[in-house]
Amino acid sequence: SQTIHQWPATLVQPVGSPLSLECTVEGTSNPNLYWYRQAAGRGLQLLFYSVGIGQISSEVPQNLSASRPQDRQFILSSKKLLLSDSGFYLCAWSPPMGENIQYFGAGTRLSVL
Amino acid sequence: AQRVTQPEKLLSVFKGAPVELKCNYSYSGSPELFWYVQYSRQRLQLLLRHISRESIKGFTADLNKGETSFHLKKPFAQEEDSAMYYCALLSGGSNYKLTFGKGTLLTVNP
Numbered sequence: 001s002q003t004i005h006q007w008p009a010t011l012v013q014p015v016g017s018p019l020s021l022e023c024t025v026e027g028t029s030n031p032n033l034y035w036y037r038q039a040a041g042r043g044l045q046l047l048f049y050s051v052g053i054g055q056i057s058s059e060v061p062q063n064l065s066a067s068r069p070q071d072r073q074f075i076l077s078s079k080k081l082l083l084s085d086s087g088f089y090l091c092a093w094s095p096p097m098g099e100n101i102q103y104f105g106a107g108t109r110l111s112v113l
Numbered sequence: 114a115q116r117v118t119q120p121e122k123l124l125s126v127f128k129g130a131p132v133e134l135k136c137n138y139s140y141s142g143s144p145e146l147f148w149y150v151q152y153s154r155q156r157l158q159l160l161l162r163h164i165s166r167e168s169i170k171g172f173t174a175d176l177n178k179g180e181t182s183f184h185l186k187k188p189f190a191q192e193e194d195s196a197m198y199y200c201a202l203l204s205g206g207s208n209y210k211l212t213f214g215k216g217t218l219l220t221v222n223p
Binding site: 043 | 119122145147156157158159162199203209210211212213214215216
């Protein structure tokens with residue numbers, strides 16, 4: 001069966017430091033991959049999605065970037081974190097074809113101080 | 114641009130009472146709509162989608178294109194239904210992107 005892993009679960013970083021959050025999917029090939037930010041009272045905001053290795057689409061301008069170095073690996077990065085980057089980040093995957101259902105990871109709580 | 118509106122941030126009902134979580138959408142094409150749920154300390158997961166026309170955990174949702182709504186209903190709420198519920202729209206031109214509403218936190222009181 002398919003599984004999605006996200007790490008770390010929590011992270012506290014100083015302003016101006018770099019960021020790397022990792023997401024991997026097992027048990028499927030060529031998944032669509034997504035990064036969301038979940039904020040209280042603001043719902044889920046799609047940040048990036050990818051339909052294949054090296055293919056990244058950005059949904060909102062921001063201080064973050066994403067990369068997909070391998071088929072089932074999706075990385076969220078920043079060179080210099082801002083206070084406003086604090087939040088809860090969710091990774092998700094969906095099958096490349098067929099059912100349009102997204103499956104979510106457990107999330108990473110990022111606090112920028 | 115597509116938009117999903119969940120007008121209630123919080124909804125509180127008593128066990129056994131009917132519950133309706135409202136969702137309205139704005140999209141010019143043919144939408145595909147979903148309800149996702151997040152229970153306490155669990156991952157966000159799919160509850161149901163309109164094309165399946167099924168009842169999950171006693172919940173149903175009917176797509177009303179005239180009113181552009183996809184309200185989630187359950188005739189008799191249970192305490193274990195307490196969770197955050199998100200309505201989501203998949204735009205017809207893409208099978209990738211979901212637009213989520215801001216969510217409704219449902220609390221079912223004993």
